[in-house]
Amino acid sequence: MLKDKVAIVTGASSGIGYASARLFAQQGARVVVAARRKVELDALVSEIKKSGGQAIALAGDVRDEEHAKALVALAVSHFGGLDIAFNNAGSSGEMAPVPDLSVGGWRDTIDTNLTSAFLGAKYQVPAMIERGGGSILFTSSFVGNTVGFPGSSAYAAAKAGVVGLTKVLAAEFGAKGIRANAILPGGTDTPANHANAPGAPDGTREFIEGLHALKRLAQPEEIAQSALHLVSDASSFVTGVALLVDGGVSINRT
Template sequence: MTMLAGKSAIITGASAGIGREAALLFAQEGARLVLTARRRAELEQLAAQIAAAGGTAVALPGDIRDDAHAAALVAAAEARHGGLDIAFNNAGVVGRTAPAADLEPADWQEVLEVNLTAAFLAARHQAPALQRRGGGSLIFTGSFVGHTAGLPGMAAYAAAKAGLVGLVQCLAAELGPAGVRVNALLPGGTDTAMNVARAPGAGPEVLAFVQNLHALKRLAEPQEIARAALFLASDLASFVTGSAMLADGGASICRG
């Protein structure tokens, strides 16, 4: 399968979870990758795994909150792969969960920086590169939280992810004439280490609560969200832009 044959892609948050599965899937579909995350060992192991399977991946660990790192990812895609066609800006954090009145300003700032400001920094470097290629796909991982639902203790996360949808809409309007599609992918609860149900000390009742939020009564596997990202990255989504595409297992419509 070669849905992304000849395409160059950046994937952030690639060392684990959705980002890792997207990297494996995109590589299987023919994309040449630049991968980033903070954890060097995991990132380099993933790049080696992709290379062993016949794919192409460059590991460039760093902090997505760093504007220079955002620029370096684009420079690597252009130097190693001849340009940039796809960017899947997937990295994010839930941050501290607590009532809004109990959050410290530093708690708020961290979540906004990682989930929203970093998306802006990525876009300011990725968009010109995509335009130099004559078009492409710019994808950001959002959440149903802050879009169709509010959950107690997640004010900072919800605010950041809601802001991300607004950023996506404006970018789509700005970049559409240049052939660049911009979309937000909104997963539901996904079975990764970042999920509150998998946090240290979370008992089975937490998992049951999170599962019950979804019409499908389960968490998503990371591969399922990666396949939704593949759709947005590929030509199958050639007329999809400015969307907040839900892949949430029905969490947005479930009331029990």
């Protein structure tokens, strides 16, 4: 599905990013993977190469403009261009009621989830225009877009902002052949989600599962399949969409 495409995947050292980078490579993409943890990135690159794929890693902080610029430059210099960007990196950040949330915690969460998305797109769009078009995908969340959880104000605001950014990019660059979409996962079976369930002080797996109509967590590979669809030509007439892949968490009230 992605033969001869060049893709960037951020937050690729674990979870959804890891599964997506691996899947994109299996589907023929040449992948630039990014995250803060170099050891895990190198292991991912090794795994992709052993399976016959092509990948290169660049460790860094998605909040850093120079890192965002360098990722695109690496894709162009190493693989010849950029067709796909999955801006997946993010974090729940500091969780507290609004009066108790620190200003530093607010800013860090906004930067990690929203400013990073802006920085990615800022440099990805021109590179895609050079190729005649491309597909940008962001990881947002049902939190802030369909429901609100106490203590998640910064995260909710950031993830709602990601959807707004997605829609504006789709409108601004559709005529240039660029599609922009967002994916809104539900609870996914990763260590981070186990520890940071909204409204669950103990972060129990049972609590998180119970929020979903399907009464289970997603596997990262399930979210990756939806990401693959949105970045591929299978969704060539889809842009400006915020796709819920949430196991019914946004509609479940039991």
